[in-house]
Amino acid sequence: MKTLEGKVAIVTGGSGxxxxxxxxxxxxxxxxxxIIGGHQNxxxxxxxxxxxxxxxxxxxxxxxxxxxxxxxxxxIVKKYGHIDILVxxxxxxxxGATIMDDQSVFDMKTEDLQKVIDLNLYGTIYxxxxxxxxMANQKSGNIINISSMAxxxxxxxxxxxxxxxxxxxxxxKWLAQEMAIKYSEKIRVNAIAPGFFIGEQNRKALLNDDGxxxxxxxxxxxxxxMRRFGDISELNGIVTLLCSESAxxxxxxxxxxxxxxxxxxxx
Numbered sequence: 001m002k003t004l005e006g007k008v009a010i011v012t013g014g015s016g017x018x019x020x021x022x023x024x025x026x027x028x029x030x031x032x033x034x035i036i037g038g039h040q041n042x043x044x045x046x047x048x049x050x051x052x053x054x055x056x057x058x059x060x061x062x063x064x065x066x067x068x069x070x071x072x073x074x075x076i077v078k079k080y081g082h083i084d085i086l087v088x089x090x091x092x093x094x095x096g097a098t099i100m101d102d103q104s105v106f107d108m109k110t111e112d113l114q115k116v117i118d119l120n121l122y123g124t125i126y127x128x129x130x131x132x133x134x135m136a137n138q139k140s141g142n143i144i145n146i147s148s149m150a151x152x153x154x155x156x157x158x159x160x161x162x163x164x165x166x167x168x169x170x171x172x173k174w175l176a177q178e179m180a181i182k183y184s185e186k187i188r189v190n191a192i193a194p195g196f197f198i199g200e201q202n203r204k205a206l207l208n209d210d211g212x213x214x215x216x217x218x219x220x221x222x223x224x225x226m227r228r229f230g231d232i233s234e235l236n237g238i239v240t241l242l243c244s245e246s247a248x249x250x251x252x253x254x255x256x257x258x259x260x261x262x263x264x265x266x267x
Contacts, residue, residue: 002030003244008080010034012063012127013090015042017199017232018146020049022087025236026243027053031085034076036061036127038090063090063123069130077134085243086131087144091120097160105159113160120164121171128175132187139184142243145172145191147254152193152262157205165193169254176252188251190242195258196220197230223266226259 009026013019014035023033027050035058037043043058050056057079061068076083096112099105124145135141147169149155150162172191179187198206206217206229213221221227235257241247242255256262 002028003240003246004085005030007031007084007243008034008076008082009085009087009243010036010076010083010127010131011087011089012036012123013088014058015039015046016089016092018194018197018235019087019089020046021232022089022236022239023056024050024053025233025240026085026087027056028236029240029244030054031243032056032080034058034080036063036072036090038062063088063127064118066126066130069126073130073134082138083131083134083141085142085144086127086135087146087239088124088127089146090123090127091146091164092116093158093161094119097158099157099159101156108159116160117164117167120161121167124168125171128171128189132175132179135187136179136183140186142187143172143175143189144239144242145189147172147191147193149193149195149256149258149261151254152256169193172254173252180251188242188247190247190251191254192235192238192242193254193256193258193262194235195224195230195256195261197232197235199232220261223264224259224261225264228259230257230259 009031011019011023014023015037023035026033032055040060043060047056047058061072094112094116096109097116099108145168148165150158151165151169172189176189
């Protein structure tokens, strides 16, 4: 029997690189997956690419629209009867909130700072509330939030993203105790903190046009004991574990998946 057979999983940001890979991992573990993305055409394309792996559906929904999320939660429960897993992958950086080497914090666009905090922090809080309420009602469920290495160390350039991702860790700890104490020990809330994976958002920062490593990449590799970037599929194992009964006494944690980056001083 597959470890997540019979479970219904929702993945926000499920049409993106991170979310689609995690969705595939959940499907391979036997879960039914419902992906949420910002654009219906991208959601449809993601669904088409995963159909061979299992039962997958999805729709477009803004993770900052509380009312739409609540309506979607009701529709999913009506269709499947329960919601067992929520993985909050929606997020990302905003160019105007990135502080480049020739800039200082005082050059940052504060309106873009607000956008990046809203997307990554409130874009995690609102789905937790909308879908977590169903878990509270049924007294079981698993929530996995996505933090970042930016929450562990003061990485240059990404102040707003770091603030939001530290907030995600605080949210994870707080919601874990709230759910366990007031509703059920069978509702668990954890987070993972991915290390450095090359994706569309950070490709230019990590790779030159010829495919060679940038100066920033060399610094990352030097502080990573495994001396390499991660493969995006290497996040799937910990997500599947945390959602399974094998992790029944794990809640309120944030687990780095980073090749040792967060544990190594660099010397």
